[in-house]
Amino acid sequence: LLLSILGAPALGDPGPLEDVVIDRYYIPKICLREAQMGDFIRYHYNGTFKDGKKFDSSYDRGATVAGVVGVGRLITGMDRGLLGMCVNERRHLIVPPHLGYGSIGVAGLIPPDATLYFDVVMLDIWNKNDKLQITTLSKPERCNRTVENSDFVRYHYNGTLLDGTPFDSSYSKGSTYDTYVGSGWLIKGMDQGLLGMCAGEKRSIIIPPFLAYGEKGYGTVIPPQASLVFSVLLVDFHNPKDGVFLEHLEVPESCKRRAVTGDFVRYHYNGTLMDGTLFDSSYSRNQTYNTYIGKGYIIPGMDQGLQGVCMGEQRRVVIPPHLAYGENGAGDKIPGSAVLIFDVHVIDFHNPADPVEIETVFRPEGCNVTTRHRDFVRYHYNCSLLDGTRLFSSHDYEKPQEVTLGANKVIEGLNSGLLDMCAGERRVLIVPPHLGHGESGARGVPGSAVLRFEVELISMEEGVPEGYLFIWHGEPPASLYEQMDLNKDGGIPADEFSTFIKTQVAEGKGRLMPSSDPEKVIADMFQNQDRNQDGKITPDELKLKSDEDQEKIHEEL
Numbered sequence: 001l002l003l004s005i006l007g008a009p010a011l012g013d014p015g016p017l018e019d020v021v022i023d024r025y026y027i028p029k030i031c032l033r034e035a036q037m038g039d040f041i042r043y044h045y046n047g048t049f050k051d052g053k054k055f056d057s058s059y060d061r062g063a064t065v066a067g068v069v070g071v072g073r074l075i076t077g078m079d080r081g082l083l084g085m086c087v088n089e090r091r092h093l094i095v096p097p098h099l100g101y102g103s104i105g106v107a108g109l110i111p112p113d114a115t116l117y118f119d120v121v122m123l124d125i126w127n128k129n130d131k132l133q134i135t136t137l138s139k140p141e142r143c144n145r146t147v148e149n150s151d152f153v154r155y156h157y158n159g160t161l162l163d164g165t166p167f168d169s170s171y172s173k174g175s176t177y178d179t180y181v182g183s184g185w186l187i188k189g190m191d192q193g194l195l196g197m198c199a200g201e202k203r204s205i206i207i208p209p210f211l212a213y214g215e216k217g218y219g220t221v222i223p224p225q226a227s228l229v230f231s232v233l234l235v236d237f238h239n240p241k242d243g244v245f246l247e248h249l250e251v252p253e254s255c256k257r258r259a260v261t262g263d264f265v266r267y268h269y270n271g272t273l274m275d276g277t278l279f280d281s282s283y284s285r286n287q288t289y290n291t292y293i294g295k296g297y298i299i300p301g302m303d304q305g306l307q308g309v310c311m312g313e314q315r316r317v318v319i320p321p322h323l324a325y326g327e328n329g330a331g332d333k334i335p336g337s338a339v340l341i342f343d344v345h346v347i348d349f350h351n352p353a354d355p356v357e358i359e360t361v362f363r364p365e366g367c368n369v370t371t372r373h374r375d376f377v378r379y380h381y382n383c384s385l386l387d388g389t390r391l392f393s394s395h396d397y398e399k400p401q402e403v404t405l406g407a408n409k410v411i412e413g414l415n416s417g418l419l420d421m422c423a424g425e426r427r428v429l430i431v432p433p434h435l436g437h438g439e440s441g442a443r444g445v446p447g448s449a450v451l452r453f454e455v456e457l458i459s460m461e462e463g464v465p466e467g468y469l470f471i472w473h474g475e476p477p478a479s480l481y482e483q484m485d486l487n488k489d490g491g492i493p494a495d496e497f498s499t500f501i502k503t504q505v506a507e508g509k510g511r512l513m514p515s516s517d518p519e520k521v522i523a524d525m526f527q528n529q530d531r532n533q534d535g536k537i538t539p540d541e542l543k544l545k546s547d548e549d550q551e552k553i554h555e556e557l
Contacts, residue, residue, distance in 0.1 A: 017096035017115070020077045024091055031086035035125050037070030040209075041082060042124035042225060048117045055109055055116075064123055066225045075100050078118065085122040087162050093118040123163045124227050126208045132192050133206035137231075143198035149182030153194055153237040154337060160229045162206070167221040167228075176235050178337050187212050190230065197234045199274040199339075205230045236274030236339040238320040244304045247316035249343070255310035261294025264433075265306055265349040266448060272341045279333040279340075288347055290448045299324050302342065309346045311386050311450075317342040348386040348450040350432040356413045357430035361454075367422035373406040374463030376514025377418060382454040386430075391444055391451070400458045402516050406466065411436050414453060421457045429453040461514035468545055469525045470501065472510045481539050491536040497526045 035041050042064045047056040058065050067073050069082050077095030085091065095116040097103070105112040147153060154176040159168040170177045179185045181194050189207030197203060207228045209215075217224040259265055266288040271280040282289045291297050293306045301319030309315060319340045321327070329336040371377055378400040383392045394401045403409045405418060413431030421427065431451040433439065441447035464471045477483050484500045485492050492500075501522050504510045515521050529537045 017094065020081045020096070020099060021094035022081055022091055023093075024089065026088075026090035028086055028088045031089070033086065033125055035069050035083055035085045035122065036127075037083065039069055039125050039127050040066070040225060041069050041085075041122065042066045042223065043082070043085075043120055043122050045121075046119045048119075050115055050117065064223055066124075066223075077116070081118065082120065082122070085120075085125075087122055087125055088164070090119070090121045093120060121163075124161065124225070126225075126227050128210070130208040132189055132208075132211060133204075134193055135204040137202040137204055139202075140198055140200040143201075145198075147181055147194050147197045147234070147237050148239070149195070151181050151237045151239050152178070152337060153181055153197075154178045154235045154335070155194070156233045156235060158231045160231075161222070162227040162229060164229075176335065181237075187228075189228070193230070194232070194234070197232075197237075199234055199236050200276070201234050203230075203232045203234075205232060233275075238339050240320075240322060242320040242322075244301045244320075244323060245318035246305060247318070248313070249316055250314040252310055252312045255313070258308045258310055259293060259306055259346070259349045261307070262292065263294075263349045263351050264290065264292050264448060265309070266290045266347045266446070266450075267306070267309075268345045268347065270343045272343075273334075274339045274341060288446065301340070305342065306344070306346075309344075309349070311346060311348050314343070314345045317344060350434075350450050352432075352434055354432040354434075356416045356432070356435055358417055359428040359430075361426040361428060362424075364422055364424045367425070369460075370420045370422055371405060371418060371457065371460050372463070373419070374404060374466060376402070376404050376461040376463055377421075378402050378458040378460070379418065380456045380458060381414075384452050385446070386450050386452055404463060404514065411451075413451070414455075417453065417455065418457070421455075421460075423457055423459055426454070426456045429455060462511070464511065464513045469513045469521050469528070470510055472504075473508065476544060480544075481542050484537075484542070491538060492542070493536045494523070494526050497529070497537065498522050501525065 044058045044064055045056075046054060046059065048054050070079050072079065074082075075095065077093065077099030080099070081091065081093035081095065093116075095118065097113045097115060100114065100116045101110050101112075103112045105114060110116070156170045156176055157168075158166065158171065160166045182191055184191075186194075187207065189205065189211035192211070193203065193205035193207065207230070209225045209227055212226065212228045213222050213224075215224050217226060222228070268282045268288055269280075270278060270283065272278050294303055296303065299319065301323035302317060304323070305315070305317030305319065319342070321337045321339060324340045325334050325336075325338070327336045329338060334340070380394045380400050381392075382390070382395070384390050403415075403418075405415055410418075411431065413435030414429065416435070417427060417429035417431070429452070431453065433448045433450060436449065436451050437445045437447075439447050441449060445451070481492070482488075484497065486496045486499065498519075501510075501512070505512060512518055512521050526537070527533070529542055531541045
């Protein structure tokens with residue numbers, strides 16, 4: 001019928017048309033809705049006569065046509081021809097005169113009894129009874145909280161008209177759209193469409209014009225009475241009243257102590273935005289983050305979030321922007337008003353006032369003699385960090401560790417932990433860094449690390465006072481030089497000196513400073529007495545240390 005009307009040469013003229021002829025020459029694959037009587041529609045059209053001469057065009061005016069279909073506000077033929085159309089559908093309509101402008105026509109534009117030809121594309125359909133259409137495209141498995149009125153949201157979006165024409169996108173601007181929900185800063189449809197969303201959720205939100213920009217539209221990109229389609233990705237949200245949210249991922253069974261303000265904490269962390277974007281990690285630097293808590297050295301949210309942690313605890317700390325980097329963000333990795341998530345693993349913590357913590361694992365019965373300052377001890381040890389990382393062990397060597405207590409040969413905390421021990425006793429020592437290797441650490445020991453020692457005392461020897469290599473158990477001989485000069489030649493060489501000292505020790509008259517090398521101790525004693533270093537000691541050179549100390553006092557006086 002259409003072909004014959006358009007003048008196909010093979011067919012004759014069937015006579016005047018009784019109704020509108022509709023050619024649906026393009027139908028979209030997806031048609032969610034068809035125009036019904038009483039619907040409000042927006043469309044473009046070209047109007048021509050049979051000979052192709054144009055009499056009207058919405059394109060030429062640069063504006064779509066908007067109106068209600070099927071209620072007599074259009075010519076009857078157009079009213080009928082638009083019913084049932086889908087958005088983006090295209091139709092050719094042939095409107096006979098009696099369904100167009102009849103025998104009167106339109107002066108100067110459409111002659112009487114004119115058949116009208118329209119090429120129409122449907123752009124928008126809505127109804128005053130429409131509601132917001134929300135489709136969830138994807139949603140995270142975990143959703144502890146959803147958007148409520150007065151929340152501050154950060155989201156990405158693509159905005160299109162109902163026919164797919166884009167009008168705006170946050171992605172093209174390279175930043176999220178940030179605003180409060182339910183405070184009148186958004187169009188009503190978006191205010192409603194964001195409610196109930198989870199961080200990381202994607203939604204399609206179709207907003208009818210009366211919940212969008214209505215009759216006025218918006219600038220040149222959103223025409224009047226346009227339905228809007230937003231594809232939204234909620235990046236994060238918070239409420240100005242929010243505090244720090246804590247999630248305890250793993251807490252050790254034994255937690256003897258929890259961190260408080262003033263403690264110095266060493267921890268590893270991964271820092272992410274709410275959408276999972278990693279912005280920082282201590283693991284990538286292979287170094288813990290070390291700081292005091294509760295003193296303002298870190299962002300307020302982390303200061304709060306680390307309160308009460310146990311050593312070895314793994315904790316998630318969710319920090320709203322007003323307790324993090326606020327509206328300005330930080331650098332190019334933390335946007336303004338971003339919620340931050342820190343997954344924290346606490347390695348250790350201490351307080352600058354902490355002493356060595358001593359736990360006696362085993363103490364032999366009948367323990368009457370214990371180690372004292374300046375004693376010489378032999379012991380085995382295992383040293384580790386509080387997270388179990390092994391550092392050193394005496395068992396890696398052929399014999400136990402040997403040291404004179406108080407001689408500054410071991411860290412202060414270990415020295416303290418070895419005092420008042422019995423031979424055979426075993427202890428666990430927790431040594432804070434100020435009694436260990438301090439802020440700088442040592443080879444294999446991180447800075448500010450708390451150390452754990454497992455020690456076992458193997459043996460001990462009574463020491464001598466500081467500065468002494470040998471002490472008498474009683475009074476020294478009155479004629480000390482004569483007794484020491486064994487061959488009575490007026491000089492005491494090293495071998496005579498050594499023989500004399502060994503004899504005094506063997507007879508219990510005195511004792512050497514404990515050492516794994518007594519010969520070296522005796523050699524040091526001889527060198528101290530051989531003041532001119534000529535290989536022998538003369539009567540003028542031989543002096544007791546107690547006499548030397550007294551002379552120094554007199555000199556000072």
